[in-house]
Amino acid sequence: MAKILYLGNDHPSTTSSHRANALRRLGHVVKVFDIDEMIGNLTLSRYLEPLHFRTGYSFLQNRVTKWTKKVVENNRGADLIWVNSGDKLGPRSMRELKKIGVPIVLYNNDDPTGGRDGGRFNSLIKALPYYDLCAVMRETNVDEFKSKGAKNVMRVWMSYDEILHKPYTSHADIPHDFKTDIVFIGTWMRHEKRDEFLLELIRGGLGLSIYGDRWKKSTHFKELQPYYKGKSLSGSNYVAAIQGAKICLGLLSKGNRDLHTQRSLEVPFAGGLLCAERTSEHLDLYEEGKDAVFWSDAKECIKVCRWLIDKDSHRKKIVYNGMQRVRSNKVGNEDVCEQILKEVESLKTNVVLR
Incomplete structure (x- = not known):
């Protein structure tokens, strides 16, 4: 001690x-x-x-x-x-x-x-x-x-945090407001073009829920506003938003030279399906298609999400595998x-x- x-x-x-x-x-x-x-x-x-x-x-x-x-x-x-x-x-x-x-x-x-x-x-x-x-x-x-x-x-x-990000025991316990198809939890950042990426997904017909700070600063906020659900989440609400979504987007900060983020670990641990940019570090952490899914651009992300949305049993397998893998990674x-x-x-x- x-x-x-x-x-x-x-x-x-x-x-x-x-x-x-x-x-x-x-x-x-x-x-x-x-x-x-x-x-x-x-x-x-x-x-x-x-x-x-x-x-x-x-x-x-x-x-x-x-x-x-x-x-x-x-x-x-x-x-x-x-x-x-x-x-x-x-x-x-x-x-x-x-x-x-x-x-x-x-x-x-x-x-x-x-x-x-x-x-x-x-x-x-x-x-x-x-x-x-x-x-x-x-x-x-x-x-x-x-x-x-x-x-x-x-x-x-x-x-991730072993206590704070612990998933709900039952999916039925997750508040209904947090149950959605695709969720992104993160901050709007100048020059990162996160808004343009999400807008492309919306225009591709995907249903999004966006949580995070500073999104009103986006020049595209008028189009994003119907999908904006509120400011940053923490605690049980954060876990509920991850676990309640069918797919959780993981976006990187290019300015921060990210190849993985905290969300890359928190999402699988909390019982979410990680759908993130394909990077060397993400591929070190997870087996693609088994523990998580990856993409290289918005078009591939749209394709991956469309394929997964209605495949409940396949998504559940990825969620389970991701939960096991992130724990075995000791992170x-x-x-x-x-x-x-x-x-x-x-x-x-x-x-x-x-």
């Missing part, structure tokens, strides 16, 4: 808090310091948040460092520091954390060296040499992090956290941490 200082977001609906809870389920004592809440108090206005985002929170570093000092002063008995995302912590804050004298792990499921988010990760990139281990989601991040000074970098899969939050902690122990044994 380790005493872990967890610097991240502790709001129940966030993936950060899910990982903190996974560490607790593994038997560790986890003390969370919500840096996002502190930053929210500092920005004072939603109008300032975009400025801080684009500048890598550089104008807030003095106050972030003061906050970090307080964390250090009161927690010198910790065994490990786990930093989620790390976009708010610059070199000065990291030097304060190093004073505790324990390994510091960075877990970041974004693409900090990919450039999609402009200067958001400027402070993080400068701070990479201070981490003892960095866990990243993309193979390309490994060498890029090392080129920025990171000492030890491991690549892990994104993950739950507990699985991934345990992999990271084992790597920390391995580095300590080999006297790599210093």
Whole structure:
């Protein structure tokens, strides 16, 4: 059992808090310091948040460092520091954390060296040499992090949560409003053309339900509006929307250089049929046609969905196989956290941490 200082977001609906809870389920004592809440108090206005985002929170570093000092002063008995995302912590804050004298792990499921988010990760990139281990989601991040000074970098899969994404025991328990043919759960993103893709599916005669934030910003929202069911989902509603749909679309972020996403794991675990873009990583995770279905463009997606919609028994086989495969892949939050902690122990044994 380790005493872990967890610097991240502790709001129940966030993936950060899910990982903190996974560490607790593994038997560790986890003390969370919500840096996002502190930053929210500092920005004072939603109008300032975009400025801080684009500048890598550089104008807030003095106050972030003061906050970090307080964390250090009161927690010198910790065994490990786990930093989620790390976009708010610059070199000065990291030097304060190093004073505790324990390994510091960075877990970041974004693409900090990919450039999609402009200067958001400027402070993080400068701070990479201070981490003892960095866990990243993309193979390309490994060498890029090392080129920025990171000492030890491991690549892990994104993950589902063993508790939060547990499927309903009976399909009859799923609220009727979430039962639909095809669902997409995700955010509208500028330049990603998700709206154009979904519109092509609609024009191809497919019945869609769309959930997520910022869709009103789409220039195609007037046409998409009849299919838009509401903002982002979490908890049991999120699982209900996945499990209640015949087919669940998995769209990637090209700007984030995605070859798989959290949805790629959450959908099969929660009892949904994953219908996603064909990539090398999706093909590593699942056998096509058996555990999930894939496509290369909207036309192929339409063809695949049309073929599956009325084939109940075939869909159920894919759902069952996908649920078994994703569990055997060991890509739950507990699985991934345990992999990271084992790597920390391995580095300590080999006297790599210093």
